[in-house]
Amino acid sequence: MWWKRISEKNFDRIVEHFIAEHPDFSFKKFLGYGSYGRAYLIEDCSSKKLFVLKCLRPKHRHHKKTIYKFKQEIHILQQLSLPYVPAIHLTGTIDDCPFFIMDYVNGQTFEQLIFQDGAKFTIVRSLAITKQLLEQITQLHNHGIVHRDLRIPNILLVEQQLHIIDFGLATTYQKEIDISTIENPKRAANHISDLYFVGHFLLFLLYSNYKPSNKKEKAWQQELQLPIAVQDFLERLLWIQEPFPSALVALQSIPQLADI
């Protein structure tokens, strides 16, 4: 019956069964879940290539707004054809829940690198990584898409190359937004949102190398004691100072070695 609630565990079994019945794929494991979706690792039986099946969580399967958002993620990924964004290979529904199959990004998220592996990023390395991210974001914006969720679990490193996943909050780039009307930079449908997230991403990288000298927490400007060019750059990303007018200008404004 349509109103019957399926537990997430039962749903995992339904997905596993669906994959087992599919002639092309085999089920490997459950990867994780977010607020909208559950993700599973699957393998193409002939090429042995790994893919991710992302499915709407069953508790949302009758929520029109959530289904719309989920389908928008599919639509956005279908529009993009970029080497650092997973391509979509198949879409469909499992027990009334929409799903899609995309490339598996076989790397580590920056959340894993920093908090599990204890990776430390110097200022120079942090800026080099941020430069790569800004190059990708500039391209995304040129394709008319804003990601709006560029957090450390959604950015992965694969052999020194960054990859971006989870386009669940992405939207089309709106050119005509008056910046003075933006109340929440995280939700803005233009560069302001992604640059704000890049600012936080860069702070995570820089804090990986920070050793607190006393227990009292201070503002990042006092704790990190960054070269002024880096602090100014961060403050513009975070909209503490005048924001950059585009991701391209932010990219062109990355502090150079001589400024550090």
Ligand SMILES: Nc1ncnc2c1ncn2[C@@H]1O[C@H](COP(=O)(O)OP(=O)(O)OP(=O)(O)O)[C@@H](O)[C@H]1O
């Ligand atoms: N293309 C992918 N390649 C590798 N891992 C992925 C991929 N897509 C998702 N994952 C992993 O699967 C897990 C669940 O991802 P999913 O995007 O469903 O949820 P989420 O990131 O927590 O966010 P949301 O709340 O936006 O749905 C996460 O651990 C994520 O790293």
